[in-house]
Amino acid sequence: MNRREVLCGLPAGALLGGLLPGAVAAEEKAAPSKGRPRLKIADITTILTAPNKIRLVVVKVTTSEPGLYGLGCATFTQRAYTVQTAVEKYLKPLLIGRDPDEIEDIWQSSYVSSYWRNGPVLFNAMSGVDMALWDIKGKRAGMPVYQLLGGKCRFAAELYRHVRGNDVKEVEDGVRKALADGYRHVRVQVAIPGQATYGAAASIEEPKAPAVSEPTHPEYVWEPAKYVRAVPKLFEHLRSTVGDDVELLHDVHERISPSQAIQLCKDLEKYRLFFLEDPLSPEDKDHFAHLRAQTSIPLAMGELFNTQQEYLPLIAGRLIDFIRIHISQIGGLSMARKVAALCEFFGVKTAWHGPGDVSPVGHAAGLHLELASHNFGIHEGSLFSPDTRAVFPGCPEVKNGYLYANDSPGFGIDIDEKLAAKFPFPDSPTFDHRWGGTRRRDGTVIRP
Numbered sequence: 228m229n230r231r232e233v234l235c236g237l238p239a240g241a242l243l244g245g246l247l248p249g250a251v252a253a254e255e256k257a258a259p260s261k262g263r264p265r266l267k268i269a270d271i272t273t274i275l276t277a278p279n280k281i282r283l284v285v286v287k288v289t290t291s292e293p294g295l296y297g298l299g300c301a302t303f304t305q306r307a308y309t310v311q312t313a314v315e316k317y318l319k320p321l322l323i324g325r326d327p328d329e330i331e332d333i334w335q336s337s338y339v340s341s342y343w344r345n346g347p348v349l350f351n352a353m354s355g356v357d358m359a360l361w362d363i364k365g366k367r368a369g370m371p372v373y374q375l376l377g378g379k380c381r382f383a384a385e386l387y388r389h390v391r392g393n394d395v396k397e398v399e400d401g402v403r404k405a406l407a408d409g410y411r412h413v414r415v416q417v418a419i420p421g422q423a424t425y426g427a428a429a430s431i432e433e434p435k436a437p438a439v440s441e442p443t444h445p446e447y448v449w450e451p452a453k454y455v456r457a458v459p460k461l462f463e464h465l466r467s468t469v470g471d472d473v474e475l476l477h478d479v480h481e482r483i484s485p486s487q488a489i490q491l492c493k494d495l496e497k498y499r500l501f502f503l504e505d506p507l508s509p510e511d512k513d514h515f516a517h518l519r520a521q522t523s524i525p526l527a528m529g530e531l532f533n534t535q536q537e538y539l540p541l542i543a544g545r546l547i548d549f550i551r552i553h554i555s556q557i558g559g560l561s562m563a564r565k566v567a568a569l570c571e572f573f574g575v576k577t578a579w580h581g582p583g584d585v586s587p588v589g590h591a592a593g594l595h596l597e598l599a600s601h602n603f604g605i606h607e608g609s610l611f612s613p614d615t616r617a618v619f620p621g622c623p624e625v626k627n628g629y630l631y632a633n634d635s636p637g638f639g640i641d642i643d644e645k646l647a648a649k650f651p652f653p654d655s656p657t658f659d660h661r662w663g664g665t666r667r668r669d670g671t672v673i674r675p
């Protein structure tokens with residue numbers, strides 16, 4: 228009896244009720260992928276390393292085929308040890324023995340495995356496994372992952388450099404240096420005198436690791452009105468000195484009210500930004516409809532989002548221009564490729580969050596998706612230090628303002644575990660407690 232005859236003999240409703248006979252299920256389960264032996268996940272480990280003093284979490288999935296393994300990024304640097312626990316104590320026992328080819332099913336079953344879901348810890352843990360499985364599939368196919376995603380749409384990914392300064396002149400000098408180094412896109416941040424300002428070099432900078440942060444004697448003070456008045460002056464200076472050809476970006480990093488965001492956009496409009504990032508906090512995201520209605524400035528948003536319930540309305544409502552999601556924060560490449568495809572249909576471009584707390588493995592995974600996405604917008608630049616490059620052989624290369632992937636199978640990146648162990652996590656709680664220390668002058672916490 229063949230499979231069709233077996234199915235025809237079932238009582239009505241059996242399939243709808245999920246009552247597939249065990250014999251048929253077993254028969255299908257035993258069939259290997261055409262031409263490839265069936266594999267099993269043999270082990271899942273986490274590698275903690277900080278070659279650039281930033282805590283990175285990398286997941287390694289090994290298979291039953293000797294020497295075949297994959298790497299994924301699970302870096303939630305502020306809660307790195309909780310991600311390690313989620314991988315080793317919860318996902319590993321769930322996934323040992325599973326077929327590494329079943330990436331989508333492993334994602335879906337991991338997603339509901341703790342019943343409560345959508346949190347950054349589980350999603351980062353899942354991302355580490357998910358990316359590693361794509362890496363394995365690419366190695367098995369003998370292809371770079373961008374080939375599995377549809378092939379290259381471009382030869383490399385344009386990326387932007389971060390420039391900051393104590394005053395507008397310092398920022399101008401930094402922009403000129405970036406242009407001389409081949410960049411065409413620069414994110415610019417300037418210090419506000421006397422304030423703790425995000426992304427700026429200043430005498431009073433963002434708190435590194437306040438021992439005690441209390442509302443009754445705020446130490447790191449930041450006032451939104453002063454900032455909203457200062458930023459247009461930076462852009463006026465830059466356009467009048469470095470000209471119109473350079474693409475300029477700016478990160479508000481939330482912090483201001485919806486009405487201040489509207490005013491800031493109106494004041495910045497004539498300076499033709501490439502994008503304005505995070506003008507509102509996630510808690511105020513419903514105000515994007517008002518902001519979109521009043522400005523033509525390209526809006527970028529998303530690095531704090533975890534779930535589709537948060538970003539879907541902004542994409543489907545055509546309320547933003549660039550999606551800025553942190554790929555490991557939404558569960559890895561499997562979810563990111565769906566988001567990228569969704570965004571294409573709504574005219575939204577990708578600008579995945581890519582600062583120093585995305586590991587080179589995460590940058591490589593994002594880069595492979597960017598190479599295969601028609602609606603790629605920009606890659607957030609990260610210059611990999613010599614130590615980082617040594618720990619991660621095959622690290623993407625920055626040349627003339629572009630980020631290049633290599634053509635090795637998988638993500639084309641590896642990790643030297645012995646060398647990685649020479650860069651243990653720093654003891655300083657800098658990244659554990661950094662956020663939440665900046666306050667208004669009356670002591671009110673600023674949402675970062």
Ligand SMILES: [Mg+2]
Pocket residue numbers: 478480504505530
């Ligand atoms: Mg940002």
